[in-house]
Amino acid sequence: RVYGPSSTPSHPLATAPVSPPPFSVDGFVKEFLHELNTNQGVALSRSSINDQYLALASTVKNYLMARWLETGRKTRESQAKTVGYLSAEYLLGRQLGNALLATDLGDIAQRGLELCGLDLATLRAQEVEPGLGNGGLGRLAACFIDSLATMNVPCIGYGIRYEYGIFRQTFVDGRQVEQPDTWLALGSPWEFPHPEASVTVHFGGHTEKYTDAAGTERTRWVPEWNVLGVPYNYMVPGYLNGRVNTLRLWSAQATQAFDLQIFNSGDYADAVRAQTFAENISKVLYPEDSTPQGKELRLQQQYFFVACSLRDFIDNELEEGFDLHRLPERIHFQLNDTHPVIAVPELMRILVDDHGFDWDEAWEVTQQCFAYTCHTLLPEALEIWSTELLGRLLPRHLEIIYQINDEFLARVREAFPGDELRARRMSIIAEYPSRGVRMAYLATVAGTKVNGVAELHSQLLRDKVLPDFSELYPDKFTNVTNGVTPRRFVRMANPKLSELITDAIGSGWVTDLERLRELEPYADDPEFREQFRAAKAWNKSRLTDLLAQRDGIELPDGHLLDVMVKRLHEYKRQSLKLLHIVSLYEQVHSGAIAAADLTPRTVVFGAKAAPGYKMAKDTIHLINKVAAIVNADPVLEGRLKVAFPANYNVTLAEKLIPAADLSEQISLAGMEASGTGNMKFALNGALTIGTDDGANVEIRELVGDKHFFLFGMSEPEVAQLGAQGYHPGSYYESNPRLKAALDLIWSGHFSDGDRYLFDSVVTNLVHNDRFMVLADFDSYLATQAKVEEKYADVDAWTRSAVLNVARSGFFSSDRSMRDYLKRIWHTQPVI
Numbered sequence: 001r002v003y004g005p006s007s008t009p010s011h012p013l014a015t016a017p018v019s020p021p022p023f024s025v026d027g028f029v030k031e032f033l034h035e036l037n038t039n040q041g042v043a044l045s046r047s048s049i050n051d052q053y054l055a056l057a058s059t060v061k062n063y064l065m066a067r068w069l070e071t072g073r074k075t076r077e078s079q080a081k082t083v084g085y086l087s088a089e090y091l092l093g094r095q096l097g098n099a100l101l102a103t104d105l106g107d108i109a110q111r112g113l114e115l116c117g118l119d120l121a122t123l124r125a126q127e128v129e130p131g132l133g134n135g136g137l138g139r140l141a142a143c144f145i146d147s148l149a150t151m152n153v154p155c156i157g158y159g160i161r162y163e164y165g166i167f168r169q170t171f172v173d174g175r176q177v178e179q180p181d182t183w184l185a186l187g188s189p190w191e192f193p194h195p196e197a198s199v200t201v202h203f204g205g206h207t208e209k210y211t212d213a214a215g216t217e218r219t220r221w222v223p224e225w226n227v228l229g230v231p232y233n234y235m236v237p238g239y240l241n242g243r244v245n246t247l248r249l250w251s252a253q254a255t256q257a258f259d260l261q262i263f264n265s266g267d268y269a270d271a272v273r274a275q276t277f278a279e280n281i282s283k284v285l286y287p288e289d290s291t292p293q294g295k296e297l298r299l300q301q302q303y304f305f306v307a308c309s310l311r312d313f314i315d316n317e318l319e320e321g322f323d324l325h326r327l328p329e330r331i332h333f334q335l336n337d338t339h340p341v342i343a344v345p346e347l348m349r350i351l352v353d354d355h356g357f358d359w360d361e362a363w364e365v366t367q368q369c370f371a372y373t374c375h376t377l378l379p380e381a382l383e384i385w386s387t388e389l390l391g392r393l394l395p396r397h398l399e400i401i402y403q404i405n406d407e408f409l410a411r412v413r414e415a416f417p418g419d420e421l422r423a424r425r426m427s428i429i430a431e432y433p434s435r436g437v438r439m440a441y442l443a444t445v446a447g448t449k450v451n452g453v454a455e456l457h458s459q460l461l462r463d464k465v466l467p468d469f470s471e472l473y474p475d476k477f478t479n480v481t482n483g484v485t486p487r488r489f490v491r492m493a494n495p496k497l498s499e500l501i502t503d504a505i506g507s508g509w510v511t512d513l514e515r516l517r518e519l520e521p522y523a524d525d526p527e528f529r530e531q532f533r534a535a536k537a538w539n540k541s542r543l544t545d546l547l548a549q550r551d552g553i554e555l556p557d558g559h560l561l562d563v564m565v566k567r568l569h570e571y572k573r574q575s576l577k578l579l580h581i582v583s584l585y586e587q588v589h590s591g592a593i594a595a596a597d598l599t600p601r602t603v604v605f606g607a608k609a610a611p612g613y614k615m616a617k618d619t620i621h622l623i624n625k626v627a628a629i630v631n632a633d634p635v636l637e638g639r640l641k642v643a644f645p646a647n648y649n650v651t652l653a654e655k656l657i658p659a660a661d662l663s664e665q666i667s668l669a670g671m672e673a674s675g676t677g678n679m680k681f682a683l684n685g686a687l688t689i690g691t692d693d694g695a696n697v698e699i700r701e702l703v704g705d706k707h708f709f710l711f712g713m714s715e716p717e718v719a720q721l722g723a724q725g726y727h728p729g730s731y732y733e734s735n736p737r738l739k740a741a742l743d744l745i746w747s748g749h750f751s752d753g754d755r756y757l758f759d760s761v762v763t764n765l766v767h768n769d770r771f772m773v774l775a776d777f778d779s780y781l782a783t784q785a786k787v788e789e790k791y792a793d794v795d796a797w798t799r800s801a802v803l804n805v806a807r808s809g810f811f812s813s814d815r816s817m818r819d820y821l822k823r824i825w826h827t828q829p830v831i
Ligand code: B1H
Pocket: 134, 136, 137, 140, 286, 287, 288, 289, 290, 291, 292, 293, 337, 375, 376, 381, 453, 482, 672, 673, 674, 675, 676, 694
């Protein structure tokens, strides 16, 4: 045990509750200057913007600190059940703005800084966002912990403190070039390292049998090497409720700095080899969104953070001597996809090997401690770890998995006698193409619940991905539709709209988003609509300023702002959006339409491609090449513009989404598990053009068909077309407009005459087209025409936009959390 005084404190102050510093503008100034002088060691007159930012961060942290300590005390005292959110990713976004909002210190800070001759916005812009996630899955984790803190639910978020987060994207001649994300370089004021509470994590070696004192045969793991996990705590402040939960991210360190014997013999590089090796574990986030790489380092990362987290919870969060048979009363670990699923055999190992439980007892406890969220339907995204690798890195865990599987298959055979094919299908161990552990199956067998992330996704999960399991355990399967935090993505990102909403219906919506319904009547109020448009215009002009300064991109005035921001992936179909642009360009140049008849439109893309994903990188290159030609074309001047700012991240999203008119959610139906960007756009008053996929389905149901542009095949239609045989070439041959667009790319028009540069992209569409872009092209273009028609009717458009806001309250992550609490965790808020 590392916590608490060694004897009973006698000074009265030592046990008094910690109180926050007083807050007034003067109090703020005093505290801020104190931090600047004593923490940064500089006078105001000699301070850099970075000094000022760090001092401001400290001032806000100090204010939150008493609340944080108090939250910890209350939670331990209540012995309430805690949510242990296990996630390899947290895409947090900047912390300062959120902390100011959660504490209501924004105005005081602004005025105080002004008195010091400083500007709050400038200091906020100094923060480098912690990009410790790839996309939706990581951002979802960040939204969930925000909601739990706001709802007074005890939660510890557990994850990895990557030294380098998601790469910084740059474009060189239109091609993506990745740069390391050095987010820690200028200091990281939001984290609290606790090296004294480090945990040792073991790897490798072998297992052996032995007989314990009671004469029972047992197994022990004799590992070969180890690393230290150092916890870094982050505050997760609830919105205006005084609660501050904890996010605990683990950093890997060598247990021994270097080998003194080798060092003394003069081989300095070799002496530190072990250290470098150990510290690699938390060095960098794997940048593949949705297609995991079966790499050894990745498995090391997964086991590393999970082993640290279980140890931490058991040793440090529970009272000394707590009876682990009662563990499920105190924790529910949520497995954010399969990435932390190795926690299942780890808990079994702790209970059986370290605590002497017998197997059945341990399994009983383990099964009640976990639940699993699946985020995908793509078969290539389901993690399978080779038994060779697992056996080498975690031999005891592999044995445990085999035993879990044996008992599970016995149960299957009992339930379905004689159905050997079924037993083979359901085996946690895959035998083909090589032997591996299906982590999704392990999670399903081990957890209390399995959930998908939108209604359609959960249904497809039951029917197509895990049908045998849903037959065996019908009650295990449930849905929780994703949500997003209204604090960051509406209240903070869209201050003008927030003000307008609050003026109309009061401020309760920020923590009770269904109350946006009360806006419905305002959709018919011309004055409200006018103000709504003014807020949109303000957001656009803020974006215009940002893109000019950040990227040197000029946004034309008065355009329909058409935005597609998300990871670049074939299933998301950025290529469909691109074909739309190329087709508009082609139609104007072939004389089929007059430029003057185009609705002035600016298309904004934001997308990172996984560095090893060739097709995605080629698509980025092509978008940039098309953008260059379109933007330089005098005929299209003022009519069509393509903007592709590099390095789309949370910070940019907060400026882009509130400015958008049109939200592009155009994945092939049945492929996008949920999407969460779709929700952010709707909540900020953009209309959606989208397929019947993921949470789009629910958005459309809620906002109403008239206020949503649906296009494309439905999931059953996609399945049917796939079954009957899809031939993209026939669409190419039979649709002249489609053919003309593809041929234009093929001709080298966008690649300085080089016909081969984008050959792979076009050939793939015409001859393979796994995601049926060509099949949905016609419907997409026809629906875009409807978008333009509606956009021309300013009042009708605004009315729909207001109704999108009013009817999207369901998509608050607070509601998602209520659903998890009710359906999965069975925990309560602690007041
Ligand atoms: C989602 C991932 C993902 N689904 C593997 N799966 C990763 C898979 O590093 N890896 O190996 C990283 C990420 N991410 C997304 O989750 C879905 O595509 C979205 O539709 C969904 O909205 C989001 C949150 O549920």
